[in-house]
Amino acid sequence: MASECSPAMDDLAGLSPGPEPSLEARLVAAAREGDRTAFGRLYDRFAPMVHGLLLARVPRADVDDLVQEAFLQAMKRLGSLRDAEAFGPWLAAIARNRARDHWRRGEATVELSDDVPGAPHPEGEAMAVLAAIQRLPEAYRETLVLRLVEGMTGPEIAERTGLTPGSVRVNLHRGMQMLREALGRSDRP
DSSP states (O other), X not given: OOOOOOHHHHHHHTSSOOOOOOHHHHHHHHHHTTOHHHHHHHHHHHHHHHHHHHHTTSXXXXXXXXXXXXXXXXXXXGGGOSOGGGHXXXXXXXXXXXXXXXXXXXXOOOOOXXXXXXXXXXXXXXXXXXXXXXXXXXXXXXXXXXXXXXXXOHHHHHHHHOOOHHHHHHHHHHHHHHHHHHTTOOSOO
16 A cells, blocks of 8 residues: 655655745845855845835935945844845835934934925935925835835835735825825826
8 A cells, every 4th residue: 555645744855845945045044154245145136125215214314324224233133034035024124123213313303395495405306206205105105215216116126025016006006196296296188
C-alpha cells in the first residue's frame, strides 16, 4: 500500500520548494548579515518612497535629514523586522514616525498662507502645488507626492508602501480631484 506524503513532508523532502524570495527579501537578508552594499541597494530602491512620505508631512527643508534618520533607524532595527517581504511597509511606518517625532520635538512655526501679499513661493507654481497637496488628507497627500513628485507609478506605490493597487488608484483619483479644487482648476472645458 502506497503512503501519501503531506504537503509539509514534501517541503521537508525538498520536493515542493516554496516561492522564491523577492529581491527585496534577499537584500534584507544580506543586509542583516552586514552586507552594506545590500543595504545601499535597499536605500536606492526605497529612498524616493521615504522622501515622498516625509515631504507630504514636514517642511521641505527638513526632509533630507529625516530621510537619513529614517534609514539609519531602519539599519539599526533591521533585526527586528519579522517578515523581510514587508520591508517597504515597515520602512514607511518608520518614516511616518520620524515625521511625527519631528513635529513633537520641533519648535512651533507658522507657515505663511499662499495668499499673503509679498510672500510668493520662491520656486513658483511647483511650491504652490506642493503646499496645496500638504493640506490634503494624509492618504491623498502620500500617494500624490509619491506619484507627482517622486515619479513613482501606481503599482510601485502599492508594492513599496504595502497599500493595495485599488487603494492607490482610488487615493490618486480622489486626491487629484481635491487638488484641482484646491488650486481652482477643473477638467471641464
